[in-house]
Amino acid sequence: MLNIKNLHVxxxxxxxxxLKGVDLTVEAGxxxxxxxxxxxxxxxxxxxxSGKGGYEVTDGSATLDxxxxxxxxxxxxxxxxxxLAFQYPVEIPGVGNMTFLRTAVNAQxxxxxxxxxxxxxxxxxxxxxxxxxxxxxxxxxxxxNVGFSGGEKKxxxxxQMAMLSPKMCILDETDSGLDVDAMKLVAEGVNALRDENxxxxxxxxxxxxxxxxxxxxxxxxxxGRIIKSGGPELALExxxxxxADILAEVE
Amino acid sequence: MALPELKKTAxxxxxxxxxxxxxxxxxxxxxxxxxxxQTMGLPNRRDEYWKYTRPDTLTQDxxxxxxxxxxxxxxIFGEFDCLKIVFxxxxxxxxxxxxxxxxxxxxxxLSEIDAKDIHWTKDLYGVLEARGQDPVQRPLAALNTxxxxxxxxxxxxxxxxxxxxxxxxxxxDSSDAMLHHVIRVDAGAEATVLENGPAAARFNKCIEVDIAxxxxxxxxxxQGRDHERRAATHMFARLRKESVFKSFxxxxxxxxxxxxxxxxxxGDDAVVHxxxxxxxxxxxHHDDTVFITHEGENCESRQVFKKVLRNGATGVFQGKxxxxxxxxxxxxxxxxxxxxxxxxxxxxAKPELEIYADDVACSHGSTSGAIDEEALxxxxxxxxxxxEATDLLTLAFLAEAVDEIGDQDVAETIxxxxxxxxxxxx
Numbered sequence: 187m188l189n190i191k192n193l194h195v196x197x198x199x200x201x202x203x204x205l206k207g208v209d210l211t212v213e214a215g216x217x218x219x220x221x222x223x224x225x226x227x228x229x230x231x232x233x234x235x236s237g238k239g240g241y242e243v244t245d246g247s248a249t250l251d252x253x254x255x256x257x258x259x260x261x262x263x264x265x266x267x268x269x270l271a272f273q274y275p276v277e278i279p280g281v282g283n284m285t286f287l288r289t290a291v292n293a294q295x296x297x298x299x300x301x302x303x304x305x306x307x308x309x310x311x312x313x314x315x316x317x318x319x320x321x322x323x324x325x326x327x328x329x330x331n332v333g334f335s336g337g338e339k340k341x342x343x344x345x346q347m348a349m350l351s352p353k354m355c356i357l358d359e360t361d362s363g364l365d366v367d368a369m370k371l372v373a374e375g376v377n378a379l380r381d382e383n384x385x386x387x388x389x390x391x392x393x394x395x396x397x398x399x400x401x402x403x404x405x406x407x408x409x410g411r412i413i414k415s416g417g418p419e420l421a422l423e424x425x426x427x428x429x430a431d432i433l434a435e436v437e
Numbered sequence: 438m439a440l441p442e443l444k445k446t447a448x449x450x451x452x453x454x455x456x457x458x459x460x461x462x463x464x465x466x467x468x469x470x471x472x473x474x475q476t477m478g479l480p481n482r483r484d485e486y487w488k489y490t491r492p493d494t495l496t497q498d499x500x501x502x503x504x505x506x507x508x509x510x511x512x513i514f515g516e517f518d519c520l521k522i523v524f525x526x527x528x529x530x531x532x533x534x535x536x537x538x539x540x541x542x543x544x545x546x547l548s549e550i551d552a553k554d555i556h557w558t559k560d561l562y563g564v565l566e567a568r569g570q571d572p573v574q575r576p577l578a579a580l581n582t583x584x585x586x587x588x589x590x591x592x593x594x595x596x597x598x599x600x601x602x603x604x605x606x607x608x609x610d611s612s613d614a615m616l617h618h619v620i621r622v623d624a625g626a627e628a629t630v631l632e633n634g635p636a637a638a639r640f641n642k643c644i645e646v647d648i649a650x651x652x653x654x655x656x657x658x659x660q661g662r663d664h665e666r667r668a669a670t671h672m673f674a675r676l677r678k679e680s681v682f683k684s685f686x687x688x689x690x691x692x693x694x695x696x697x698x699x700x701x702x703x704g705d706d707a708v709v710h711x712x713x714x715x716x717x718x719x720x721x722h723h724d725d726t727v728f729i730t731h732e733g734e735n736c737e738s739r740q741v742f743k744k745v746l747r748n749g750a751t752g753v754f755q756g757k758x759x760x761x762x763x764x765x766x767x768x769x770x771x772x773x774x775x776x777x778x779x780x781x782x783x784x785x786a787k788p789e790l791e792i793y794a795d796d797v798a799c800s801h802g803s804t805s806g807a808i809d810e811e812a813l814x815x816x817x818x819x820x821x822x823x824x825e826a827t828d829l830l831t832l833a834f835l836a837e838a839v840d841e842i843g844d845q846d847v848a849e850t851i852x853x854x855x856x857x858x859x860x861x862x863x
Contacts, residue, residue, distance in 0.1 A: 236818050239810070264820035276815040280833025286816070289829065294820035329833075346819060 187385045188212040188235075188354050193246035195227075195234050204230045206410035207246065212354065215382035219396055220389045221421060222407035223429050228389045229273060231407075232358045236270040237263050250354055264290075265297035267353030271343040271360050278330040283342065286330045287312060287349055294350060315348045319375050337368035344375035355379070356387045361395040373398030393425035406432055444478040447496065451479055454498040455584050461551045466563035470582035473567065477576040486573055489753040489785040490695055490724040495577060495669045500613035500639030503665035503692070510857065512604065513659045513850060514631045519602035520544075522589060526607060526637045527614020529587050533604075541595030542628060547588045547617065558590045561619045565645040565673035569699040573728060578671040578697070581643035585617035592621045593628040593652070605634030607663055612637035618644045622652035622680070629844070630654065635661030635691070636668065646674040646682065650704060653681040657847055659854065660688045664720070667693040678704030678733065685842045687851050688715035688723055689858050695724040702729070702736040702764070712741040712841035714851070716858050717750040718778075724753035725773070731764035731794075740771040743838040745831055746782035747862075757789040760797050767792075769799035776834045777807050778827075828859045 188211065195205040204227045212218045222228050234241050235248055237260030248255045255263050278286065292302040303311075316326060319341045331339050340360055347355055357376070361369050376399050380386070388399055396404070396418065404420040405412045408429065413436045414420065424432070440448070452474065457467055479496040480487045494501050522544070523533035529546055537544040543555075550558045563582040569575055591601060603618070614637035622628065626649075636642070648654055660668060668691060674682050688694050700709050715723045729738045744752035754773035775784030784805040792799060808830050816826035835855060842848040 238814050238818075259823065260814060260817035261820050261822045261826075264818055270818055272815070272818075276809075276811045278809075278812045278815065278830070278833065280836040281829055286819075286829075289825070290816070290819035290821055293822060293825060297820065297822075350819065 187214045187251060188387065189247075189249045191247050193234070193248060194244045195230060195241050196244055198240050198242045204241075204410055205234070208410070208412055210405065210412055212385040212387055214385050216402045217380065217386040217388060217399060218403045218405060219401035219421060220387065220405045220407050221391065221424055226407045227410045228407055229358055232270055232356045232389060235356060236260060236268060261293065262297065264350070264352075265294045269347050269350055269352035269355045271347060271355065271357040273359040273362055275331045275339040275343055277332045279332050281330050283328055283330050284312065284326045287346060290346070291349055312349060316345055318378065319345055319348075320371060321345055336363035337365065337371070340364060340368065340372050341375065344372055348375065348379060353383065354385045354387070356389070358389045359391065360388070361390055361392060369395060370398060393421045396421050408433055440478040444481055447481065448474065448478045451496060451498045457583060458586055462556070462559050463547070463550070463562050466559070467583045469567070470563050470579045473570060473579040474576055474583060477570070477574045477579065479576050479580065486726070486755070489755070490693075490722065492577075494667055494693060495639070495641075495695070500611060500637075501667065502610045503638035503663060503667065504610055505607050506635070506663040506665075508662055510662070510854075513633045513854060514602050514847075517600065517602070517631070517846070519600045519631060521602045521604060523604040523606060524587060524614075524616060524636070526609050526612035527587060527616055527640070530606075539597050539599070539601070541593065541597040541626065542601070543592040543594065544601070545590050547585070547590060550590055555590060557592060557621055558619055561621060561645050561647050562617070565647065565675055566643060566671070568701070569671075569673045575671060575697060575699070577641060577669045578643050578673070581615050581617055581641050581671065585615040585643065588617040590619045591630070592623075593626040593654070594623050596627045600629035600631050603630065603632045605632065605636035605640070605661070607635040607637055607661065607666060610638055613639045615641045616643075620644065620646045620654065622646070622648040622654050624649040625651045627653040628655070630656045631847070632656070632658040633661065635663035635666045638666060640666065640668040640670070642668070642670040644672045646672065648674070648676050648680040648682055650678040651680060652677070654683070655843055656684040657842055657851070658684070658686045659851070660686065660691060660694065662690050664690045665692050667691070669695045670697065672698045674698075674700045674709065676700065676702050676704060676707040676709060679706045680704060681708045683710045683841065683843060684712070685838070685851075686713040687854065688713065688717070689854065690717060690721065691723070692720050693722045695726065697726045698728070700729045700738070702731050702733050702738065705733040706735050707733055708737045710739040710741070710841050712739070712838045714743050714835045714838040714855065715752065716745040716855060718746070718748040718862070719750065721746070721750040722753070723751070725756070727756040729758050729769070731758070731760045731767045731769065734764060735766040736764065737768045738770070739841070740773070741838045741841055742773040743835045744775045744784060745778065745835065746775055746784065747778035749781045751782065752784040754786040754788070754803065756787075757791065758799055758801070760792040760794050760799065762793040764794045765796045767794060767797040767799065769797070771801040772837070773803045774834070775805040776831060777805060778831070824863045828856065831859055832856060
């Protein structure tokens with residue numbers, strides 16, 4: 187599904203290499219987790235994959251179901267089935283959450299040559315999905331993320347993910363700023379979307395989230411590379427011993 | 438003080454090219470206004486109040502030509518049930534207009550007020566304009582009072598069942614039009630006036646509004662889509678106790694627009710909201726100049742102006758709130774913001790507060806900026822194409838001004854016109 191090969195990325199404005207040869211494959215139906223110390227390039231990887239400006243790919247490739255992502259605009263990547271749940275969801279005053287969601291759903295459908303969703307159909311689906319994430323009607327009417335609590339913002343990300351029904355979901359530190367209950371709720375939302383056709387890449391600092399979203403594979407990222415991969419036990423090792431041992435082992 | 442020679446000569450040249458309408462009960466008001474123009478002189482680029490907008494083309498004796506812009510959009514308020522009064526290049530068009538029959542309102546053309554003996558007009562015509570000349574001079578408004586040859590007197594006595602729609606059609610490339618309307622709203626009466634159209638190659642419009650205790654007037658104006666037209670408009674409003682005045686102006690295109698609004702809150706507990714949204718690119722200069730005087734206690738004033746500028750367009754805002762020492766408990770708000778869709782445009786803002794009362798809440802803000810890149814990426818990452826995402830954020834930026842329109846249907850019409858403007862530029 188998602189194939190990243192030898193990906194090298196530097197900042198556009200300064201000569202600073204952030205990713206130094208990332209190799210990673212996420213298969214359909216699997217959940218991969220990436221852990222790693224601050225500044226290792228985890229968030230950059232998620233931004234580069236989803237098409238944020240300000241980065242320059244100097245080498246390597248990234249494909250989704252064989253289609254190269256790196257030449258596509260951000261909106262084309264979304265239509266191709268890629269979704270990024272933001273670490274810091276952006277507030278958009280003046281744009282209603284519902285309008286935003288409907289515009290996004292229909293823009294993707296249009297890009298894929300599908301019929302737009304009718305207002306009634308959309309409303310029915312968004313209400314049902316929102317209910318399962320304990321998102322009340324008021325949150326749907328308010329401007330996108332404006333005045334939302336940390337937990338509400340993250341639940342809103344999961345709502346978007348559910349409505350857009352992507353093939354490949356990247357979750358960038360979705361657990362940051364969440365209390366235990368909110369994290370459970372978000373994890374339940376993610377787990378409900380797990381199926382054999384969908385891949386997940388979960389970026390996190392803590393093992394805690396992985397108790398709720400059980401990964402198939404755990405990768406450790408440091409200094410712009412994946413330095414070690416393993417099963418869920420790798421996350422526990424990090425939780426207990428920190429990164430020092432792994433870093434030393436690799437060196 | 439004598440006028441500088443240059444200004445005196447320019448003013449005389451303009452006045453010599455014009456003829457004061459003869460006779461009628463407004464003749465004294467016209468003569469007084471003419472003398473005000475002679476005393477003040479027409480504005481020139483050295484005047485402080487015209488620092489950001491060059492008045493030359495508005496004051497020169499012949500109007501610069503402006504091509505009539507043909508497009509296939511229907512008249513903006515055409516779908517609403519209104520009493521329609523049409524002017525073509527500043528001249529009343531009886532055939533295109535409805536009868537002036539509507540319960541709760543009496544309407545007459547300025548030219549008829551002698552025959553119909555409508556004395557109240559005399560107490561208003563040129564009166565608020567003259568009051569509005571202090572502390573800042575507005576010679577183009579006085580020029581209008583003196584020479585405007587058409588317009589309507591609207592006396593709102595009740596609550597008319599539908600809006601009055603003043604339509605300003607532009608038919609001649611060289612038309613130079615002046616219209617002057619007076620609107621009197623009786624105690625407890627309420628009406629809506631919708632205005633639309635580019636009016637002429639050069640348009641000088643003056644409206645005087647007098648609202649009695651508890652009266653309300655809602656005005657929404659759309660200044661047409663002509664690219665080359667020029668307009669200088671003045672709105673003078675006087676508000677008595679517990680009265681409400683709300684005005685919103687949409688400006689799309691136009692090479693030069695100066696909209697001045699002058700409001701006196703004389704009675705206690707009165708409310709005024711003045712708002713505007715403009716979108717322009719290229720050879721587009723748009724100036725909102727507002728002066729609100731709080732005299733009564735516990736009054737509320739809001740100024741909300743939003744400008745979307747691209748490709749070398751210029752936006753100007755000069756807004757003042759003057760709170761006199763009698764105006765305790767004043768609640769004043771003023772915001773002017775420009776959204777630059779590229780690096781070539783400019784926004785010039787001069788927000789002013791002058792406060793003499795000590796128990797007052799006044800806030801003001803002015804910003805200019807680009808589209809929020811983070812928000813843009815967020816939308817794109819959800820599959821919304823760049824153009825559509827930009828439009829969504831631009832309309833969101835304009836929303837605070839459009840929200841000032843009370844009528845939902847009118848507001849939606851305005852939004853759809855703004856949206857069309859944006860889509861045409863994809």
